[in-house]
Structures are given as structure tokens and as C-alpha cells.
Amino acid sequence: xxxxxxxxVLMNFFLLGxxxxxxxLYRISGNGLKQDxxxxxxxxxxxxxxxxxxxxxxxxxxxxxxxxxxxxxxMTMSQKIELAKMTIIPNGGTLKDFMTDSAYTRVKSYxxxxxxxxxxxxxxxxHMKPFFFSSVVLQExxxxxxxxxxxxDKLAKKYKKPLIGLETIMYQMExxxxxxxxxxxxxxxxxxxxxxxxxxxxxxxxxDINGLYTMIxxxxxxxxEFNHWFLDVRNANWIPVIENQIGKExxxxxxxxxxxxxxxxxxxxxRKQGYSVSGIND
Numbered sequence: 001x002x003x004x005x006x007x008x009v010l011m012n013f014f015l016l017g018x019x020x021x022x023x024x025l026y027r028i029s030g031n032g033l034k035q036d037x038x039x040x041x042x043x044x045x046x047x048x049x050x051x052x053x054x055x056x057x058x059x060x061x062x063x064x065x066x067x068x069x070x071x072x073x074x075m076t077m078s079q080k081i082e083l084a085k086m087t088i089i090p091n092g093g094t095l096k097d098f099m100t101d102s103a104y105t106r107v108k109s110y111x112x113x114x115x116x117x118x119x120x121x122x123x124x125x126x127h128m129k130p131f132f133f134s135s136v137v138l139q140e141x142x143x144x145x146x147x148x149x150x151x152x153d154k155l156a157k158k159y160k161k162p163l164i165g166l167e168t169i170m171y172q173m174e175x176x177x178x179x180x181x182x183x184x185x186x187x188x189x190x191x192x193x194x195x196x197x198x199x200x201x202x203x204x205x206x207x208d209i210n211g212l213y214t215m216i217x218x219x220x221x222x223x224x225e226f227n228h229w230f231l232d233v234r235n236a237n238w239i240p241v242i243e244n245q246i247g248k249e250x251x252x253x254x255x256x257x258x259x260x261x262x263x264x265x266x267x268x269x270x271r272k273q274g275y276s277v278s279g280i281n282d
Contacts, residue, residue: 023279024207024257025057026267028246030276035250037064039266039277041257042148043204045139050205051146056280061155064252065162068245071172072165073153079169086173087132089181094126095133098185115140130184131176152254164245166238166255178229204257232264239269 024041038060061067075083089097096104111117111125115137125133139145156163238255245251259266267277 023281024204024260025054025060025280026260026277027060027280028270028275028277031274033246033275037246037251037253038280039253039255039260039270040148041260042254043201044149044256045142045145045147046201047142048144048146050201051151053148053151060280061152061252062159063250065249066245066251067152067156067161067163068166068242068251068253069149069152069163070166070255071169072163073149074163075169083169083173086170086177087128089127089129092127094123095128095130095185096126098130098181111137129177129181131179148254152252166241166253167234172234175229175234179226231259235259235264235266235269238266239273242266242270243273 026039028037028039040057040060089095095107099107108122108126111122112119117125125136128136153163155161238259242251242253245253255266262268270277
């Protein structure tokens with residue numbers, strides 16, 4: 001599996017596990033908090049048949065007054081239009097402008113032969129930046145999906161709990177854009193291998209943070225700017241937002257599991273601020 005494919009996987013799974021236990025749900029307490037809050041590491045997409053909401057996660061969510069995700073799920077039509085524009089290669093460009101003829105032909109053949117895309121569909125998606133094109137391909141390979149974020153959005157409505165975002169979707173998109181199209185596309189030549197995704201998904205299900213670290217740590221050095229901007233900077237930006245929110249009321253926080261671990265991860269940053277952050281067993 002090539003690097004651009006790994007980027008989408010790393011969004012869901014990036015974990016540096018030497019500083020955490022084998023859990024994905026943590027209690028935040030101490031440091032003057034009147035009520036406990038919780039933080040849960042998610043995977044942003046998974047096969048529908050494999051999705052299960054753990055009871056301990058539901059219990060934590062129900063005990064809190066507010067739900068916080070990386071971004072707010074609900075957007076206005078104008079926000080959706082602006083978001084769609086940001087997924088497109090500028091100036092009418094296509095993947096063909098950034099790929100060798102042979103690489104472009106391989107990608108097109110895969111989409112048409114294996115995913116059964118019509119040529120018109122491929123031509124439409126070929127205008128997308130490689131990161132988002134790869135996301136579409138991975139999602140179509142997975143088939144019917146569910147995500148924790150969408151489920152938490154539904155639960156917020158069901159239980160009439162406010163849902164907030166730790167950052168805006170536009171900021172997240174701008175962060176992705178810090179990786180140049182050239183850097184994204186140069187490795188986009190193999191979509192046929194799902195084995196790495198499958199193994200990472202299995203490790204996530206087992207909450208095996210150390211196993212995930214062993215498997216993918218070597219990949220992260222390939223694009224240090226990705227790690228810096230997409231993980232470290234965003235993690236640091238979230239801390240004052242989280243502190244302000246949990247200081248007001250009990251809050252259930254859900255972010256991609258990759259943001260939890262490591263010396264620059266959200267868990268360790270909260271501990272440095274004086275909070276007690278402890279894993280919750282079943």
C-alpha cells in the first residue's frame with residue numbers, strides 16, 4: 001500500500017502507544033473539575049457489519065451534558081459548497097496533470113475494472129485532490145459503512161445534548177492542504193491491497209495501541225509535515241478549547257484515535273496541564 005493510501009488510514013489510526021494503556025476511552029478528572037469528563041478515540045469509518053457502540057462509551061456519553069467532536073457534523077449549504085470546492089484541484093486541473101501516463105492509466109483501470117466505475121464517474125473524481133480521491137476509493141472498497149462521529153451526532157439529537165466542534169472544518173481542510181498535491185500524488189499508484197487497513201482495523205478493535213505503534217511508526221517519518229500539522233499542532237490547539245469546555249460542564253469528547261497517544265498526544269498534554277487521565281476498562 002503506497003503512502004497516499006496510508007495517509008487516509010493514518011487519519012483514522014495514527015497511534016504512538018508507549019504512553020497509554022490498551023484502551024480507547026479515558027476519564028478526565030482532577031485539577032479543580034467539579035465533574036468528570038471523558039475522551040474516546042474513534043476510527044472515522046468502518047464496515048457497517050463491524051460497527052458496535054461499546055456500553056462503556058454509551059454510559060460515559062449519557063453522563064455528560066455536551067458532546068464534542070473534532071468538528072461539528074451539521075453544516076449549512078454554503079459551508080458544504082465551500083467544503084466541496086476545497087477538495088478540487090485548482091484551476092481546472094486533474095490527477096493526470098500530476099501523474100505519469102502509466103500511473104494515471106493504472107489508477108483509471110483499477111477504478112473502472114475493480115470498482116466498476118463508468119468513465120464519466122472517473123473523469124469527475126479525477127478533478128479531486130489525491131487525498132480526497134483516495135478517500136473515495138477506500139470508502140467504496142469498504143462498502144456499506146458506519147462511523148462513530150455520525151452515530152454521536154444522532155445520539156446528541158436523541159438525548160438533546162449540545163454538540164460542539166474543537167475546530168472548524170475549514171481549518172481541518174487547510175491543514176490537509178499543507179501537503180502539496182505533488183507530495184500526495186507521487187505515491188498514488190496502488191489501491192488493490194487492503195491488508196494493511198485490515199490489520200490496523202483489527203488492532204483498533206482490540207484496542208492494541210502498542211501493536212498499532214509497532215506496525216505504523218516507521219511510516220510516519222515519510223511525511224514529517226503531516227505529523228506536525230495534522231497531529232501535533234491540532235492537538236495543541238485543542239487543549240485550551242477542551243479545558244474551557246470541561247471546566248464548565250461534563251463533556252464527552254470524541255476524536256480520531258491517532259490524536260490520543262504520544263508525548264504530543266491529547267492525553268499527555270492534558271496530564272501536563274494537571275488533569276488525571278485514566279483508561280476505563282469494560
